[in-house]
Amino acid sequence: MIHARSLARTFRTRTGPVEAVRGVDLDVEAGEIVGFLGPNGAGKTTTLRMLTTLLVPTSGSAEVAGCDLLHDPVGVRRRIGYVAQGGVTLPQARTGEEVVDQARLYGVSSRDARRRGQELFDQLDLEGLWGRTCGSLSGGQRRRLDIVMGLVHSPGLVFLDEPTTGLDPQSRANLWGHIRGLRDELGVTVFLTTHYLDEADALCDRLLVIDNGAIVAGGTPEHLKRAVSGDAITLTVREPADADTSLLVVKDLPGAEGAASREVAELGSQVTVRVPVGGAALPGLLRALDARGVTPEAVEVRRPTLDDVFLSLTGRSLRDAG
């Protein structure tokens, strides 16, 4: 569905050229939900706008929905839907009218546009809102309306830019269900950008991690977490002597990395180590500690998160960078 090679975009600003996107390669096959994960300013929206013909790449090429991006942009536009980050409707316009007008600009007849629009309204929990003004809808409803606007002409590929930014947790979870439904029920390929880890985890078949305009890693969320950092085991022991012993024991664990010990007030000491599969290492670890006469106060196994992935790839935490 999308095949991009060395896509790049440089902006000329008053303070000099800004390389927003540097040589991005990506491939998205039909029926996938692919996410572009990265902090604000990483180049996600710029890449998206290039792929949707809203911005001309400074260099590179791409094929989107079977059409060449540079030589047949109109063909690309016909076959894709795009839902921008900040919304796409005028507050004083009526929802139904905006939907139908948008569809008609794609060449859909008025009647088909109405029918399709109302179907989508039902599918996306917007029943009964057809005649309302766009500004009178709640945040979640407005976002779902934006998505209807991107789908009403039945594209096979849809681009969602930060689909749940600014929504409350309930609306976000609700919208994720609808986005999954797009692929499951309508067979639509979805390419979305996000800076939310939970969203990337919950929705995406595959992720592309982008930072400073370049892709730093790609793969399924599980694969990324596994490949880049293992599970973290944290032992809490009261006596400093026990801490030293524990440190020796954990260093011996197969695949152990980054064993460390530190003092924590009121708790004693915490000994941490990363191993490939924490659950498998734990029984052996506890037996080994017991054999040395160490009984830890507490043990914690923490699965890796995408934040860990990002941290190890770029040296920065997604939370800090975003």
Added chain:
Amino acid sequence: MAFLRESWIVFARALRLSLRNPVWVVIGLVQPVLYLALFAPLLKKVVESTPGLPPGDAWQIFVPGLLIQLGIFGAAFVGFGLIAEWRAGVIERMRVTPAHRMALLVGRVARDVVVLLVQATLLTLVAVPFGLRAPVGGVLLALLVVAFLAAAFSSLSYAAALVLKSEDALAPLLNGIAIPLLLLSGILLPMSIAPAWLQTLSDVNPLKHIVDGVRAFFRGDLGTSTAGWGLFWAAVLVLAGVLVGTRTFRRESA
């Protein structure tokens, strides 16, 4: 042709939105009517006692100026509406469709022309009980010129709005251009009573010739060179305006 259909879709949507929010349409009309009611009576005395004025009574001299002012000022500020639409994401959403870039401009300009024509017609009709007498043919030609000016300045306003993307930048630009242009075109008082240096300056301004042309229409002098030049310059302006507007709309997309 797809382009015409797409322009119609954009036009119908824009017109629907204007009709639902007629406040601006009414406000646009209030200013010229106030001039008619409160300024024009002063003009009658001036016309009677000043040599060098073009022929015709006060109304035939003044109303053309009001129509031109309406056409230009009314059209020049439509850019603000576009900035609002751009902020709401509407422009991007239309640009991502396969619609012709020009259709996005032409549809909106067509709506502005319709609204301004309605206002201009109403203004002329309101002037009749005040004392305006003008031939129907002349009035129709005058309305055509207003339509041209509306199209030109609406396109230019949209172009400026898309480039500046900020109301704070657009307002001074429009005022900075429109006000000198209007002052140098003789809409309130004809340039023929101006000192020589001012007359020369205004001769460079195509709007002045347009105003003189419309005054000629109102007098019934449809075949004169003044009338011809007025129509000519209006046509030039509309072509230039639409060309600049289209190029700007196309600029940021493939």
